[in-house]
Amino acid sequence: MTTPKLHTISRGGSRFYVNPETGEKAPGVTSILGMLPKPFLQHWAAKTVAEYATDNLGELVGLRLRGERQGVIDFLKGAPRRSTASAAETGSAVHDLFERVAKGEPVGRVHPEYRVFLDHFDEFLKEFEPEFVFLEETVWSESLDYAGSFDAYAVIDGERVFLDWKTTRSGVHPEVALQLAAYRFADYIIRPDGSRVPQPSSTGGGVLHVRPEGWGFFPVRADAETFEYFKVLRRVFDWERTVKETVVGKPINKRPGSLPARRTAAPRKVAA
Numbered sequence: 001m002t003t004p005k006l007h008t009i010s011r012g013g014s015r016f017y018v019n020p021e022t023g024e025k026a027p028g029v030t031s032i033l034g035m036l037p038k039p040f041l042q043h044w045a046a047k048t049v050a051e052y053a054t055d056n057l058g059e060l061v062g063l064r065l066r067g068e069r070q071g072v073i074d075f076l077k078g079a080p081r082r083s084t085a086s087a088a089e090t091g092s093a094v095h096d097l098f099e100r101v102a103k104g105e106p107v108g109r110v111h112p113e114y115r116v117f118l119d120h121f122d123e124f125l126k127e128f129e130p131e132f133v134f135l136e137e138t139v140w141s142e143s144l145d146y147a148g149s150f151d152a153y154a155v156i157d158g159e160r161v162f163l164d165w166k167t168t169r170s171g172v173h174p175e176v177a178l179q180l181a182a183y184r185f186a187d188y189i190i191r192p193d194g195s196r197v198p199q200p201s202s203t204g205g206g207v208l209h210v211r212p213e214g215w216g217f218f219p220v221r222a223d224a225e226t227f228e229y230f231k232v233l234r235r236v237f238d239w240e241r242t243v244k245e246t247v248v249g250k251p252i253n254k255r256p257g258s259l260p261a262r263r264t265a266a267p268r269k270v271a272a
Contacts, residue, residue, distance in 0.1 A: 002095055002149045003092060003095070003149070004017065004028075004138060004149040006018065006019075006020060006138045006147070006149075006190065006192055007020065009025065013031075014028070014031035014237075014241070015030065016028065016031075017138065017140070017147035019140070020192055020193060026145050027145070027146055028147060028148055028149075029179055029183070030148070030179070031237070032146060032234055032237045033178055035236040035237050035240060036233065048079050049076050051079075053076060060072050060076075063075070090113070093111070093114055094114055094118075094165070094167050095151065097117070097118050098118075098121050099136050099151075101121060101122070101125070102130075102135055103132075103135060116212045117167065117212070120210045120215040121210060124208055124215060128156050129156075130152075130155065131155040131156075132152055132153075132154045133153050133155065134150075134152065134189065134197075135151070135153075136151065137189050137191075138150075138190050138191075139186035139188070139189055139199070140186060140189075140196075141182075141185075141186040142187050143187060144234055145234075146182065146234060147186075148179070148182055148183055150162050150163070150164065152165075153200060156206070160201060160202045160203055161202060161204050162183045162184050162206075163205065163206050164176060164179065164180060164206075164208075165207075165208050166207055166208070166209045167209075168209075172207050172209050172216075172218050176205075176220055177205070177226045178226060178230045180204075180206075180207075180222035181205070181224075181226040181230055182230050183205075184222050185224070187199060205220040205222035206220055
């Protein structure tokens with residue numbers, strides 16, 4: 001997981017980037033991608049709970065015999081969250097190591113759990129010899145109102161590409177093309193002090209997927225056509241955040257027995 005160098009805030013489960021110069025807020029690329037349907041998550045969550053129950057059966061039975069029914073429920077409900085948190089912690093640590101190595105900085109002692117990731121990254125560097133131009137920067141789009149932090153922009157075999165490091169067990173998913181297209185077609189790179197760097201020209205994107213058992217480098221079609229699909233998700237994000245709560249009005253029939261009015265919340269807006 002890339003850690004943004006710009007200040008971000010969380011609102012309603014979505015991340016917003018804060019422009020250090022103007023204070024304006026823009027939704028993050030990954031939050032916009034959250035508008036995609038993810039039916040596989042339901043199966044993953046059920047599998048995670050089942051695995052946790054199987055691996056911790058004795059502890060759960062002990063809790064239940066002591067009358068702590070709610071404790072058992074809470075343990076099982078939290079299994080997917082704990083799994084995600086653990087994966088995110090590993091991803092953040094590995095991303096930090098990759099950035100430091102790419103910059104030529106010493107990494108010092110490396111936790112044994114992360115050593116194998118770093119060994120694979122070294123293999124990638126030796127095989128592809130990327131020339132890193134930008135690392136862990138943030139792009140901003142004023143025209144479409146979004147921002148996002150990319151892992152790297154590099155020249156590989158003459159191609160100028162935006163790169164993303166992935167450490168997820170499930171592999172490389174198609175939506176990474178939307179993510180990289182959003183980075184590629186943003187308006188400019190913005191620094192923590194508010195200064196802007198012209199958006200670099202690019203020819204595509206790529207993903208380095210690293211797991212303890214191995215690694216792979218995948219080219220990604222992050223072209224203008226792909227970007228059009230991201231733009232649709234950007235509109236859907238606005239629908240979910242602000243528009244949908246405004247489209248159904250109060251009932252106009254006041255006769256006895258009328259159906260109760262749907263409770264309509266005020267549109268959610270990010271404070272300026």
